[in-house]
Amino acid sequence: MESVVAVVADPVGSGGRWCALAADGGAAGPVQAVPDLAAAVARREAAERPRWVWAATDEIYPWLLERAAVRPGRCHDVKLVESLLLGMAGWHARPRSLGAAWARLHDLPEPADAPEPGADDQPVLFAADRHHLPPDTDPLAALIAVYADQRRRIAGSGHPDRTLLLCAAESAGALAAVEMGRDGLPWSAAVHDELLTGLLGARPAGGARPAVLGDLTRRIQQALGRPVNPDSPAQVLPAFARLGVPLRTTRSHELREVEHPAAALLLRYKELSRIHAAHGWAWREAWVRGGRFRPEYVVGGVVSGRWATRGGGALQIPRLLRGAVVADPGHRLVVADAGQLEPRVLAALSGDPGLARAASGGDLYAALALDAFAGDRPRAKIALLAAMYGQTSGEAGQLLAVMRRRFPTALALVEAAARTGEAGGVVRSRLGRTSPTPSAGRFLDADGAEPGAAEDPGDSSSPNLRAARSWGRFTRNFVIQASASDWALAMLAALRRRLAVIGPQPRLVLFQHDEVVVHVPADLAPAVEAAVTEAGEEARRLVFGATPVPFPLETHAVECYADAK
Template structure:
């Protein structure tokens, strides 16, 4: 099959305006492309239409009534179109992201997910490996033929239509097709939001950033020299250990401590905090400031902040649990010390909303444990838990529940988990059951159907029949229990990611009617909207409504509340 050459646009099919979905294939070199209207089951409603200006044609069709745009990858095509679109698109079906979800659901995580790989599987052909995930430096080759790994001569639009129809069929055959449809829609909506947030950027004040860095590190050094404060800390550390040691070299640091009579297993921060040697405190401070200098210092700003905006590249579903990642920039780990640099434009505000205690609330909703549900209903879940089981000691309640969700069994945490097991049996049994599944090499699913990967085949063979006490456990037995801890937490963390994605999609849709309001940041359980000051109350209300919608979509009728702490501020640091 060959591509249709560009030229005069074909007349739109009579059914195009009524189509629920529209498949899209861009011209590989020019601004045009082709569109094909589809029914909700993926069936073509007419012949493809060639257009000389794809962005204009998409905008016109969106104005007629938003369809669900079907394309190979949002992070490629929508990023190309966005600057030329007068409106943000409402909905899409991202074939690459949905393919990854379905491969996971079918326990085929390791299979490639590109359009070409999905098309090859449909035709019983060898599956091409996925292309390397591209960064900003690869943009000129973004639409080269090998990006989607289609065989030479294969029609891109025909492949999109075929793969899309097959994906709809696979969703329909799932155990809970309704939930999986919601997950696919939310993941695709997240892809739209990720492109938009990367383009809009998080407001970032260079002056405030400079002030913070200077107060912490001293004046900006020339070239690759250490900042003044890091230099002083280096000298102080060397005096404390009595040797000219490079504090960035773990081997040198460990040797210096050993010469001082202190044997450390590593230079990790938690190890240094336990040491009473005076050099440990100095090294901890050095490590903290050095991390800020290297991860979010002056060089970082020059690379990632442009036009007064921090513009990260988000990777939707970059973690197996459904959490996002980034291609550099560290957007998901902005240190609190640098949050004063995140400032709204004049006349604008930041609406910051985070879902407190999200994962414990997810556990309550998943398990339906009556005691845990009552604790969640009282507002502060940990306080409710403390009243029910820990004589009002909130800190012990929090430690115990987190230990249960993350599989900690030793010491005081283990004793707290035992009390939780007695008081909240349904919630604890859900966690234990998912852990047992992982220990046996099985898979578990989030509320909407995101599926954990299986361990490698050699692991399963080695861990077969693993049992015994922790003290005399073999390496295979310890590996099995480690995988059990992974699946134990996966169900909760991935279901929390389901809820957060549904929140993001619902909020994005509501903001479409508020001119000037833009989602500018999303991390796990927190969203930030930048908007005109007069719109801040409307945006805050939209956030609350979006949270309620997300809860209903993911968990259905549940007595467990999922409140959002929403604050309207000029500076991100003021929201904490």
């Protein structure tokens, strides 16, 4: 039986209290006070490696790392687990703090969650009202009571083993997120400056546009025949319309369909402007310290289980700037990428034998092309993406009909999920992460858009029907994307555990959906690559069971991140 210890910090000073817990979550011994909590946690971690139960990893763990450099192997994050369990009950919008969970146990009004800290805020461990417990409530007693209740709810879920795995993986992800923010991604300011100068020209003074953006602005205005601000759709769209080019938006996917020369110029402007705003000189001054990019990850920041960040853009480092990510001397970056993850997830979830056969080789799209599309890989890719994202217009609709005939089980799964969403119902990931309903409030996807907001250009039905179909497209993909998150978090937890066995030097420094980067001494790179492979296989087995579908992680040990692609 694993050792489980609930722990809280004192509101002032460096001490705290802890209590060993029984299998049902209740206290298994006396409460003990420790004068130096960080040191005591470090000693107990070394002695018995318990699963630590605390209110929120992102509040207590940065302080423990700072004080004692202790890296716990396992934890149970009450706030994150509460969020998962609330979602499974259809309560996505309810508060998830320790205080809110305790209030629900006692039929009291639920306090709103505290605002998330801003990008410039320092970690505040001992804020007295952080958990919104009533003034006379013992935080440790409340923590134990809420944990015991969560254990009961996990046991009573439809698939308790899967729910427990999801909660453990989410909590492990919280540990990794804090560590990655502390360790940071190696970042060369000199290379970054060289890349920016090559792309944008010399750094301008006073917040002006860089020279290259200024030149593109003039060329766009010349092509459109009038002065416009390329950052203003309200000016750009009418300018295109006067030239007989109707556009609904200035989004890149629409501009790529336009043959007018102004469209190509605007696309280039948007790409470079985004780099300047999101990863330019000012960004480096704000986020790169001591040769490290130190983002603040938000575990479960997207409803599908994907992570977000509190600024910094760690999940969207432009390919043009990846040359600035350079390993320390004598070190390597082991970059591991789970290629074609979501199509493989669909194959494993559905159990479709034809799609599973296509996934068994190296290139799923190429195998799919040989099976159903006369060897045409681009058309096979369009067809599979249409199946996963619900695109029905144009060529995608025709190819979707082929998919439906050749891979009926896979198509039945996503189409059932779409119908559920259109009817206002919920769908679940492999481990039980649950989609919100359209009325449950606004939830942002990885790009900052509301799930289901994208429209099919070929859908000319009524607004209400379009809205239902839009949400159906969201739930269609949710079952795949959220299950991919299940696998990715299980893989991250398994890899983190294996890296600790290798030694203190390998450090996870980046995680973005289907990719991880480990900074490691060069002589340990082969061991890390083997650990990555083992972690991916463990995650496949834990999440999907006996599926024949492989989830290969392609690894590269490189000195520069750009060389891995």
